[in-house]
Every structure is written in C-alpha cells, then in structure tokens.
Amino acid sequence: QSVLTQPPSVSGAPGQRVTISCTGSSSNIGAGYDVHWYQQLPGTAPKLLIYGNINRPSGVPDRFSGSKSGTSASLAITGLQAEDEADYYCHSYDSSLSGSGIFGGGTKLTVL
Amino acid sequence: QVQLVQSGAEVKKPGASVKVSCKASGYTFTSYGISWVRQAPGQGLEWMGWISVYTGNTNYAQNLQGRITMTTDTSTTTAYMELRSLRSDDTAVYYCARELDGWFDPWGQGTLVTVSS
Numbered sequence: 092q093s094v095l096t097q098p099p100s101v102s103g104a105p106g107q108r109v110t111i112s113c114t115g116s117s118s119n120i121g122a123g124y125d126v127h128w129y130q131q132l133p134g135t136a137p138k139l140l141i142y143g144n145i146n147r148p149s150g151v152p153d154r155f156s157g158s159k160s161g162t163s164a165s166l167a168i169t170g171l172q173a174e175d176e177a178d179y180y181c182h183s184y185d186s187s188l189s190g191s192g193i194f195g196g197g198t199k200l201t202v203l
Numbered sequence: 204q205v206q207l208v209q210s211g212a213e214v215k216k217p218g219a220s221v222k223v224s225c226k227a228s229g230y231t232f233t234s235y236g237i238s239w240v241r242q243a244p245g246q247g248l249e250w251m252g253w254i255s256v257y258t259g260n261t262n263y264a265q266n267l268q269g270r271i272t273m274t275t276d277t278s279t280t281t282a283y284m285e286l287r288s289l290r291s292d293d294t295a296v297y298y299c300a301r302e303l304d305g306w307f308d309p310w311g312q313g314t315l316v317t318v319s320s
Contacts, residue, residue, distance in 0.1 A: 182248075192240075
C-alpha cells in the first residue's frame with residue numbers, strides 16, 4: 092500500500108488529453124513537500140518528467156505538465172502519442188517517516 | 204554528460220549480502236546526494252535511502268534500517284549500497300539516482316539482484 096495513491100491505469104486515444112492524479116495527505120504533499128513525476132518505459136530506468144510540481148527538464152515536451160493543490164498533485168499529458176505509453180510515478184517526501192522519500196504506486200498509461 | 208553506471212547483475216542466497224556500485228561522471232560528485240530506489244518484479248518503485256556525498260550523512264527507509272549501508276568513495280566518484288541478510292523479497296532491480304533539490308536525475312541503468320536458494 093503506497094503512501095501516495097495513483098490510479099492503476101489510464102488510457103486515451105492518440106491526440107487526446109489524460110490526467111494522472113497523485114493523492115497524499117497532510118504529512119506529505121499537504122505539508123508542502125514538492126511532487127516530482129517520472130516516466131518509465133518498458134524495460135528501462137525511470138526518467139525525470141516533472142520536478143518541483145510544475146517544472147519540465149529540458150528535453151521534455153510541453154505536452155507534459157504538472158500541478159499541485161492541497162494534498163494532491165496531477166500530471167497532464169495532451170496530444171497523446173503512442174510513445175507516451177509507459178508507467179508514470181509521482182514522488183514526494185513524508186514528515187511522519189522522518190523525511191523519507193515516498194512514491195505513488197504507479198499508473199500504466201495505455202494509448203489506444 | 205551526466206551519467207551513473209551501475210555494477211552488473213547478482214545472484215545471492217538467502218542470508219547473504221550484496222553490494223551494488225554506482226559510478227558517477229559528468230558532474231561534481233560532492234555537490235549532490237545519491238539516492239537508491241528498488242523495484243521488485245512487476246511492482247512499483249520503493250525509496251530505499253539517501254546519502255549526502257559531501258557529508259556522508261544518510262537517511263534510510265525505516266523498513267531497511269539495520270540491514271542497509273550506503274557509502275561513497277569520492278576518489279573514484281562511486282556510490283555503494285550494501286544490503287545484508289537478504290531474503291527472497293529483496294529480489295528486485297536496484298537503481299541509484301543523483302538527487303538534486305529533492306528530485307532524481309539521472310538514474311543509473313539498474314542492477315538486478317536475485318535472491319534464491
């Protein structure tokens with residue numbers, strides 16, 4: 092059971108928009124800890140997608156965007172492409188765990 | 204370019220120890236921390252802990268306390284993660300990652316550790 096809750100799966104057709112939620116609590120996201128997002132393509136290491144809630148590293152398309160409000164965060168992907176099919180993980184920290192890192196359970200994105 | 208290259212796959216028996224290395228290049232090694240994350244087969248990511256390369260301070264996941272040790276060698280810009288008293292549920296791909304201001308970038312390629320009798 093992950094401390095951060097993500098939907099196990101989402102799907103969308105090419106060109107559509109999908110969102111992936113990441114729900115925490117008052118000891119992690121709600122306590123002001125930033126949320127970061129990673130994309131993991133099959134058989135590869137995770138790759139940073141969004142850092143500090145809303146920031147994209149250079150090289151990440153602007154089709155990917157992040158937001159945070161209260162005890163939750165979201166990742167939005169617009170203009171879905173086949174190459175976006177991957178697992179997505181949110182990441183933050185938790186004060187009740189002595190500042191330990193925490194991940195969401197991951198969301199499998201299927202491009203129909 | 205910034206790169207983390209990890210050691211190769213390991214097969215261990217229950218009760219043994221494993222030490223995974225993570226060689227950093229392309230940046231000032233002492234300016235950032237190194238975190239370790241593992242992923243059991245077909246499962247999600249699990250944060251294992253963090254080490255400050257500059258000070259040597261560590262923060263380990265509570266469920267691994269007492270079995271895990273993270274170290275660094277600044278002379279070879281290499282980080283190490285040792286896990287002891289291995290169990291079958293320690294079978295996983297182990298990743299190192301450079302930690303910036305809370306986020307991880309880049310990640311190593313991963314090291315598969317298989318625990319089996």
